[in-house]
Amino acid sequence: QVQLEESGGGVVQPGRSLRLSCAASGFTFSSYGMHWVRQAPGKGLEWVAVIWYDGGNKFYGDSVKGRFAISRDNTKNTLYLQMNSLRAEDTAVYYCARESLGFSSTMDVWGQGTTVTVSS
Amino acid sequence: AIQLTQSPSSLSASVGDRVTVTCRASQGITSGLAWYQQKPGRAPKLLISDDSSMVSGVPSRFSGGGSGTVFTLTISSLQPEDFATYYCQQFNNHPYTYTFGQGTKVEIK
Numbered sequence: 535q536v537q538l539e540e541s542g543g544g545v546v547q548p549g550r551s552l553r554l555s556c557a558a559s560g561f562t563f564s565s566y567g568m569h570w571v572r573q574a575p576g577k578g579l580e581w582v583a584v585i586w587y588d589g590g591n592k593f594y595g596d597s598v599k600g601r602f603a604i605s606r607d608n609t610k611n612t613l614y615l616q617m618n619s620l621r622a623e624d625t626a627v628y629y630c631a632r633e634s635l636g637f638s639s640t641m642d643v644w645g646q647g648t649t650v651t652v653s654s
Numbered sequence: 655a656i657q658l659t660q661s662p663s664s665l666s667a668s669v670g671d672r673v674t675v676t677c678r679a680s681q682g683i684t685s686g687l688a689w690y691q692q693k694p695g696r697a698p699k700l701l702i703s704d705d706s707s708m709v710s711g712v713p714s715r716f717s718g719g720g721s722g723t724v725f726t727l728t729i730s731s732l733q734p735e736d737f738a739t740y741y742c743q744q745f746n747n748h749p750y751t752y753t754f755g756q757g758t759k760v761e762i763k
Contacts, residue, residue, distance in 0.1 A: 639745030
């Protein structure tokens with residue numbers, strides 16, 4: 535079945551780095567754009583970044599621009615999020631999500647999330 | 655960037671009630687609006703795309719409507735499994751961003 539599984543979360547000190555991974559299965563990963571979306575404790579959803587199906591374009595939310603980098607390895611069916619210069623406000627559950635095919639610009643498959651805690 | 659404002663932020667309703675959640679955009683949306691359902695401790699689930707297109711497997715009691723700057727999600731007869739938080743979402747390519755509303759929590763009365 536179609537599945538996304540995040541990993542790499544944990545507790546990290548402010549200013550340090552962390553890399554998240556998202557393993558995809560059950561669909562042709564290289565045909566889909568992919569997102570990272572986060573949710574701070576008790577808060578709503580915040581879009582973080584998107585990467586096109588071939589990695590040719592990447593876009594970021596304002597709060598992470600210049601600090602986070604999204605990438606993918608289509609040979610490994612894996613999405614990544616490199617997070618640098620982490621701040622307390624980056625503490626959240628991070629979800630990877632698949633962009634729907636077509637023109638709807640929605641996220642039709644989600645992983646279960648991985649928790650990142652930035653604290654000294 | 656386009657801002658999305660949902661109302662109400664929370665509501666209490668009973669099983670069988672008709673419930674409507676509104677999402678207002680700060681500018682007209684041309685790329686379509688989506689709705690998601692999220693239950694505590696779970697990932698969001700796509701319910702509706704392109705303003706009113708139902709996702710396969712979503713019960714028919716859910717419907718989406720609206721255009722321009724005002725959109726609605728309606729649950730025609732609330733069921734126990736519908737108690738959750740609902741988010742609207744839109745995409746804009748100038749600048750290239752995806753935006754979520756702040757969420758509407760539907761609670762049991």
